[in-house]
Amino acid sequence: MYSQYQLAEMYTINPATAAKGLNLLVDEKILYKKRGLGLFVSSTGKEIIINKRKNFTLKGLVRELVIEAKQLQLSEKELMMMIKELYEEEDKQ
Amino acid sequence: MRVIECSNLTKTFFTKKALNKLSFSIEENKITGLIGRNGAGKTTLLKIIAGFIKETSGEIKVFSEKPFNNLNNSAHVIYVDDHMSFPSTIPLLELLKVAESFYPNWNRDLAMRLFEYFSFDPKTYHHRLSKGKTSTFNMIIGLASRCSLTIFDEPTTGMDESVRKDFYKALLKDYIAYPRSIILSSHHLSEIEDLLEDVLLIKDGKTYLQMPISELKEYAFALQGNNGEVFKLTSDKEVIFKNHIASNVTYVIVKNDGSKNLLQQARHAGVEISPVPLSDLCVYLTNETNGGIEDVFNEN
Numbered sequence: 001m002y003s004q005y006q007l008a009e010m011y012t013i014n015p016a017t018a019a020k021g022l023n024l025l026v027d028e029k030i031l032y033k034k035r036g037l038g039l040f041v042s043s044t045g046k047e048i049i050i051n052k053r054k055n056f057t058l059k060g061l062v063r064e065l066v067i068e069a070k071q072l073q074l075s076e077k078e079l080m081m082m083i084k085e086l087y088e089e090e091d092k093q
Numbered sequence: 094m095r096v097i098e099c100s101n102l103t104k105t106f107f108t109k110k111a112l113n114k115l116s117f118s119i120e121e122n123k124i125t126g127l128i129g130r131n132g133a134g135k136t137t138l139l140k141i142i143a144g145f146i147k148e149t150s151g152e153i154k155v156f157s158e159k160p161f162n163n164l165n166n167s168a169h170v171i172y173v174d175d176h177m178s179f180p181s182t183i184p185l186l187e188l189l190k191v192a193e194s195f196y197p198n199w200n201r202d203l204a205m206r207l208f209e210y211f212s213f214d215p216k217t218y219h220h221r222l223s224k225g226k227t228s229t230f231n232m233i234i235g236l237a238s239r240c241s242l243t244i245f246d247e248p249t250t251g252m253d254e255s256v257r258k259d260f261y262k263a264l265l266k267d268y269i270a271y272p273r274s275i276i277l278s279s280h281h282l283s284e285i286e287d288l289l290e291d292v293l294l295i296k297d298g299k300t301y302l303q304m305p306i307s308e309l310k311e312y313a314f315a316l317q318g319n320n321g322e323v324f325k326l327t328s329d330k331e332v333i334f335k336n337h338i339a340s341n342v343t344y345v346i347v348k349n350d351g352s353k354n355l356l357q358q359a360r361h362a363g364v365e366i367s368p369v370p371l372s373d374l375c376v377y378l379t380n381e382t383n384g385g386i387e388d389v390f391n392e393n
Contacts, residue, residue: 005269
């Protein structure tokens with residue numbers, strides 16, 4: 001894993017901020033510390049990230065989608081149709 | 094270790110109090126942002142820290158010594174702004190050489206690389222530089238001096254977009270390689286917020302708040318929606334700013350008291366919750382009134 005200083009230079013952010021971000025990932029067990037060697041991605045890291053994106057990021061996006069559809073008085077069926085069409089479009093590419 | 098400690102610092106110019114019993118301290122090797130409105134006392138404070146002017150009352154210690162009339166302070170603290178005065182008969186390149194004799198940590202290599210990168214003419218004079226070039230040259234002096242306490246007061250005045258970005262990158266790179274205490278004052282918080290570790294917000298010559306930037310980001314949030322619903326949700330909260338966007342829509346910024354179910358309540362009530370950009374938050378926190386410029390134009 002990049003060190004806090006490498007990350008700070010890459011994104012032009014304060015190294016303390018980079019360290020806080022890394023610590024959050026350690027707390028979530030995505031990264032782990034090896035004494036004297038630095039941070040490494042844990043074996044379950046990828047899985048944790050995928051789960052998080054499914055359960056929080058994607059779910060949040062779908063929630064917004066449903067709210068927006070409701071405000072536009074779109075039925076569940078119509079919304080599903082739209083999603084299906086977009087799936088097919090993406091599959092073609 | 095504390096680099097700066099000050100308590101009840103007051104500076105009076107004739108009858109006006111520029112600083113009014115200001116107290117705070119700054120830890121070693123941090124980048125601190127000094128934020129405040131025009132006339133809040135930022136420059137006065139920085140000049141006292143640099144030893145340029147003397148406090149009227151109160152106590153200030155920089156590296157455990159009084160900064161005014163102190164040679165140690167002059168060698169280890171540098172104050173950079175767009176009014177730095179240099180002898181008008183010495184060309185730029187010579188100025189860099191002279192500066193070297195003033196600052197024990199001066200790095201000639203860094204100074205020369207920056208000087209060439211920003212394509213300065215070695216034979217020209219400081220007073221002939223444009224506004225942006227003046228700031229750029231002063232910034233080079235500030236970085237190359239590698240002073241244990243480096244103060245940049247509005248360093249980007251007149252700099253174009255690309256030079257500003259280069260400056261922030263150079264500052265951060267050199268800070269990481271040679272950690273030191275840096276104070277940065279700027280009216281463009283959005284530009285510097287990523288660089289900062291701590292924020293010191295002053296208002297009317299007093300410390301308004303001082304905290305890590307990560308805490309300040311969670312200090313407050315905004316709600317927008319139907320008047321009645323917003324009022325219900327915010328009745329027990331500390332309101333920082335309020336604006337009627339339309340006859341039945343209100344935008345309110347409230348202090349974050351850590352209540353977790355507000356997000357859900359708001360969602361059910363159709364009220365939008367959003368984070369507040371730091372630069373906006375600081376403007377609202379340091380405003381004199383709870384309203385905005387709109388109130389000037391609203392007769393009632």
